[in-house]
Amino acid sequence: MKLSDIENLEIDLLLEAIFLRYGYDFRSYARGSIRRRILQFMQMTGVGSVSETIPKIIHDESFFQQMAREFSITVTEMFRDPQMFLALRREIVPLLKSYPYIKVWHAGCATGEEAYSLAILIEEEKLAERTTFFATDFNDNALEKAKEGIFSLDYVQQYSQNYQQAGGKISLSDYYHANYGAMAIKSALKKKITFANHNLVIDQVFTETHLILCRNVMIYFNKELQERVVGLFHESLVYGGFLCLGTKESLLFSKYQNKFREIDTKNKIYQKIA
Template sequence: MSTKHFDIEMQLLLDAIYLKYHCDFRGYAGSSLKRRLTTAMGRFGCATLSQLQDKVLHDPSVFPALMDYLTVQVSEMFRDPSYFRSLRETVVPLLRTYPSLKIWVAGCSGGEEVYSLAILLREEGLLERSLIYATDINQAALKKAEAGVYELERIAGFTSNHQKSGATTSLSDYYTAAYGAAVFDKSLRKHVVFSDHSLATDSVFAEMHLVSCRNVLIYFNRQLQERALGLFRDSLCRKGFLGLGSKESLRFSSHAGAFDEVVREDRIFQKKGEL
């Protein structure tokens, strides 16, 4: 199939998904989507995206499975440990000054970052006064996140990251191992609300003290990045914090002027007090 035909069929498929399922992938970066949809075509036995579109529209079982290709489900606990260390050293002292805390993990995927933040907050004595909103557009990912169950072979990597993040406890304090899996403590989930939310179409959460959205914006085109960053800006309270991924930046955004850079190397920003 020619590139032009593929692009036309991809646009029609994304329009169909939006119209039928109200999930908007039209602002995602084209090159990344092309790779993932090409892989999905093989998985569903389709020679063209038009065939895949037909399945999406007429077979209810296809779209939930396709979501795993359209959304990137790659993460780990305490990913980029220096980010979490910077949160401990730079952000937590200011979070302590609030009587209660609201935190938004946007694009939470399978929940690894959610549990990382919950554990960090517990170690810092802040979890009991915190509410974490964990959102994603992938319902299957949200269910996995809510379950808090991860393959046991991943735990060694999680543990290493946790220690490098400045941990004051052992990761093993927070899970039990059973049947080849690690099940994280329900007491962590007590402070988390899991919710379906699209950065492409949905509105803001109000008065957040910290928004962490890491390694999500890199999959968006410029227009959708601007929309998402605008949501984060409007969701944060005065002097609230924003954490982005290691390859993401505010530098070329129209919202850059609303933030001060707090820890450049770990992409942590603070909303200005007066705008």
């Protein structure tokens, strides 16, 4: 057996142990990224091999919590890919305006930067009154941060620039208070979003929606899990509803490909047509 096969076997056993012991299912995540995080965690904690990690995970719950935090570190920003938000404004908003009420689902919202970006867009396009906005994630720590809406000011320049490029109508600073090196999202905007726990790996559809954003989440899933998730979105969307993926994601390798129409190829905006 090759070194890589042995390591892979160890990772299989570890993920199985995590699932059986704690119910968190990382078995259908893309292996490359999860492997990297396991190895990083081992380096951090000084454990010598993946196998040695397994008994610690099984017997020491705090050790697992520590690992789970490492697994769910997310990188996100406000108005990431501003062109996508511009396309949403120009191409999709006019179509959404034909609905008397709109339900929006931001799946895999992590710490909320992108959810607030979308909430700003909805506000500026005067859709807020008739919109119900759900933002979900499986990670409660991330959700807590998202609800607080307090982000570091370190990136505010980048965020402001993104906001302008995304067709922002006023100034990003109108949406937050700056103090103590942090930006705190204003409560009026926070109230527009309902943050809730939803796990794309195991949970079912919870509402009918008109617009779903799920960007750079499925790149971390393997093909089977991606299919499950696209299936959930298909089920949740109304006929004619919209799905926005990350700009380097696509439905190209999915069996649901024919059930969607690509509205904006570059920005990966799809419409349900069947």
